[in-house]
Amino acid sequence: MADNRRESDGGAARRRSVGVVGNTRLTSLVGTTLLVLLVLQVASAVVFALLSYNVAALGGPVYDVVRPVHFFVGFLLMPLIAIKLVSTGYRFGRYYTRDRAYHEAGPPRPVPRLIAPILIASAVTLFASGVEMWSFRNQFGYAWTAIHNTAAFVFVVALTIHIIVHVREANREAAADLASIPVTGAGTDIAAHEPLGGAVTRRALLGGGLAAGAVLGVGASGFPVASWNFLQPLRPGAAPFDFPLMNYEGGAQRVDVAAWRLRIAGTVAKPVEITEEQLLALPMEEHTYAISCVDGWTAVRTWRGVPMTTVLRMAGAADDFGHVLVRSTSGYFWDHARSHVLTPGTLLCTHIDGRRLNDDHGYPVRLIIPGLVGKSQIKWVDGLVIGRGGPQSFIGPHLDFKDPVVTGHLLPANPAGHRR
Amino acid sequence: MSPRERSTWRLLVGVQLGAVAAVAVAAVVVWLLRSCAC
Numbered sequence: 001m002a003d004n005r006r007e008s009d010g011g012a013a014r015r016r017s018v019g020v021v022g023n024t025r026l027t028s029l030v031g032t033t034l035l036v037l038l039v040l041q042v043a044s045a046v047v048f049a050l051l052s053y054n055v056a057a058l059g060g061p062v063y064d065v066v067r068p069v070h071f072f073v074g075f076l077l078m079p080l081i082a083i084k085l086v087s088t089g090y091r092f093g094r095y096y097t098r099d100r101a102y103h104e105a106g107p108p109r110p111v112p113r114l115i116a117p118i119l120i121a122s123a124v125t126l127f128a129s130g131v132e133m134w135s136f137r138n139q140f141g142y143a144w145t146a147i148h149n150t151a152a153f154v155f156v157v158a159l160t161i162h163i164i165v166h167v168r169e170a171n172r173e174a175a176a177d178l179a180s181i182p183v184t185g186a187g188t189d190i191a192a193h194e195p196l197g198g199a200v201t202r203r204a205l206l207g208g209g210l211a212a213g214a215v216l217g218v219g220a221s222g223f224p225v226a227s228w229n230f231l232q233p234l235r236p237g238a239a240p241f242d243f244p245l246m247n248y249e250g251g252a253q254r255v256d257v258a259a260w261r262l263r264i265a266g267t268v269a270k271p272v273e274i275t276e277e278q279l280l281a282l283p284m285e286e287h288t289y290a291i292s293c294v295d296g297w298t299a300v301r302t303w304r305g306v307p308m309t310t311v312l313r314m315a316g317a318a319d320d321f322g323h324v325l326v327r328s329t330s331g332y333f334w335d336h337a338r339s340h341v342l343t344p345g346t347l348l349c350t351h352i353d354g355r356r357l358n359d360d361h362g363y364p365v366r367l368i369i370p371g372l373v374g375k376s377q378i379k380w381v382d383g384l385v386i387g388r389g390g391p392q393s394f395i396g397p398h399l400d401f402k403d404p405v406v407t408g409h410l411l412p413a414n415p416a417g418h419r420r
Numbered sequence: 421m422s423p424r425e426r427s428t429w430r431l432l433v434g435v436q437l438g439a440v441a442a443v444a445v446a447a448v449v450v451w452l453l454r455s456c457a458c
Binding site (some may be wrong): 032036047 | 421422424425426427428429431432433435436439440443446447450
């Protein structure tokens with residue numbers, strides 16, 4: 001936000017050019033609007049991040065509401081932040097190219113001047129990583145979540161300082177601009193509180209930024225109507241499983257079940273290998289509950305499979321085990337806490353709505369835990385590694401994919417993804 | 421500051437404080453919901 005000092009010097013206000021004051025007022029108008037939206041966005045981010053590790057933590061439909069709101073406000077913010085960067089960048093450029101009016105107006109005060117590069121860098125990183133995750137869904141690695149979260153932390157700290165320094169002046173300038181009646185033919189010098197030409201242009205920029213952001217936000221989030229998600233329609237699952245397919249696990253696998261084994265190792269009495277035939281012969285349970293995805297959909301399905309507790313007992317898992325790393329043939333895992341895998345209804349799922357899984361949805365077996373976000377519900381499971389203590393990490397590629405207990409058992413890619 | 425500017429300023433500050441207050445209330449509600457769910 002540009003500094004717009006009106007220093008009293010024996011009662012004489014510093015007089016600045018129309019351009020400088022107009023620039024300050026545009027920055028202030030956009031800044032005060034951003035303040036409100038950023039408060040909402042920080043709040044939605046906190047709830048969204050909390051629930052992305054446990055959808056059911058707050059109960060009710062909170063996740064289904066906060067998730068599209070976070071995407072919507074994120075995209076809504078982008079044009080306004082772009083306008084603000086251009087507005088302050090213009091001032092920056094004019095000052096350092098020694099434009100007389102901007103040079104006489106002076107630089108920002110030391111604290112905001114020092115904070116500005118951190119604020120800009122963290123904002124650009126924050127939004128770029130957010131768009132990357134929204135757009136590519138971890139196709140280019142799993143570091144983006146950490147980058148996004150770290151940038152968010154730095155951004156919020158820098159933003160708080162920025163707001164404290166600028167909010168009073170920004171509100172004053174924005175109020176002056178909104179209350180003013182545009183005057184044409186103003187003089188070359190003008191006091192900051194006087195009506196100033198260009199007010200209509202500034203309001204149009206603010207309104208246009210909001211409108212463009214709203215269109216982007218609706219298109220990206222499907223908020224408030226899911227079908228309006230025109231920028232990224234969800235890919236429907238292959239029939240009969242008509243819920244969207246995600247790419248968190250490297251794309252659909254095509255597992256050769258003749259070679260495939262479900263291996264259970266770690267802190268167990270006896271490592272176990274289970275064939276598909278043996279797995280299907282075990283006692284099964286059926287439960288109906290929802291699966292929710294960070295990408296913006298929720299589907300209620302009936303899941304049938306072998307209770308996790310059954311296979312843990314078969315291998316003689318240590319009584320005090322603390323976590324189970326669930327691995328996929330795709331090279332993806334999720335290390336689940338004990339409380340997750342012991343949640344009633346947790347299954348090594350083989351059937352959805354009475355039909356055997358297909359390749360897209362995790363054939364021959366996928367994990368399903370009530371209340372957890374979809375990206376932790378590993379598909380094409382080929383290994384459970386049980387350990388003491390807490391989970392080592394939540395997400396990432398196999399750290400031990402070359403471990404002998406995991407062997408190759410994939411057929412050539414089958415883009416159709418239909419096995420049976 | 422003219423009366424018109426002052427009323428506009430009050431509106432701006434009111435909206436900002438309202439947003440902060442709304443988020444604070446929402447946080448309390450969420451916390452209560454979570455307590456009840458447990």
